[in-house]
Amino acid sequence: MIHADQRESLERDVWATLAGVRDPEIPPCSITELGIVERVAVTDDAVEVDLLPTFAGCPALDVIRQDVEAAVRASADGRDVRVRFVFNPPWTSDRITAEGHLALRSYGITPPGVSLGPVVIPLASLARSEGMTCPFCGSRETVLESAFGPTLCRTIHFCRACRNPFEGFKPKGS
């Protein structure tokens, strides 16, 4: 029977390990910074990790699961490692931490935080300012060009000030 102190210490170790697992599509960002680790539990015979998928169709999910399994196994003291994706609570982009915001910025992706507003997303000809901050010049004179970018979690914007296209992290549920 595992002692409570020992369990807590192991769980802290697992959290620390998870803080080193990177998002394969946004390497500067760890999975804890993205807020996708929902629960860590150490039992007598297993380490359980519950993850929340950012976007259900994200092809990186399988890679993240494998990376988590491999990383946690090292600190699991011979226990079984059980990693699963759960859907409650739904992941929302406000789970991304302040460190996560910095990591996204360092990768040229503007973090979420400014709502995309109500239903109508203007296409190019109707574009209006969205206020997403340009990662190059810092201007907020930017427009959303498309809610669909190179990955499911990214959007495409254009900066009217420095005339560069840039990417944002797609706001979800916030």
Next chain:
Amino acid sequence: MKEDPRTALLLALADDELIIGHRHSEWTGWAPHIEEDLAFSSIAQDEMAHARLLYGLAREAGLTDGDEDAMALGRRPEEYRNAWLCERPNGDWGFTVARQYLYDTADAVRVADLAESSWSELAEIMRVIQLEEKYHVDHALAWFHRLADGPSLTARERFADGLAAAIGEAIALFEPLPGEDRLVSDGVLPRSNEDMLGDWLGHLGQDLEAVSLDYVMARHGPLGEMVPTGSGEIPLETSDFQVPGVSRRDGRWAHEGGFAGAGGRRGRHSEDFLPLWEEMTALYRSHPGARW
């Protein structure tokens, strides 16, 4: 496959997503510009992921045997339960975005309902799906306004033609499911399909009337010639509707009775399904057990 009305519900939802996702994916590499290439590819990716979640739930609940691949690609054509709307070829851009608008606004109604299902595992999945589908509705409405309100009359007419072609079968997205009464009495389905349809038709009517495109519902007036005036007044009350079962009552669109393209929920499909199925499942059938 177990005889349980929940199977009919999950397969209707999942197969709609899978099949329309397959059609959307056909735009990959071919859409009019690169943003739309990405948009339709991303929407397809979302829809197929949602189908995967629902097939997974069906298996976990002991309703079906196959894994996600077997469910998506390993069934006989008559075992798919999608509505006909989803299997129709993409046609032109007008039809594509008209269908996407009709499908995703209708889907939003049932997803919102099912997020409150008494079946908690289903409700959890639907709440996740709901957050992602928001962007599909945004995309559809952006095109709706661009084509219906935009400067090009040709674009508007082709969008209207797309709506007229798709609208009847869009209504059949709400065709009652086998065993629906039990789903409703158990709270798995919070409202009947007929009730959800009434809700959606109300929104649809408002959307179309706001841009004077409600004439696409009427039998009279050949499409493409009847360009509405600024006031957009076409006496719908007195005209017949070409869409089975739809009429206008007390200023609101309502449905009663039949459906165009009925039968999807029982495994009956249009002539367009078999070619789609053959292509979609070709690799799976020719290399059983292949992994990629």
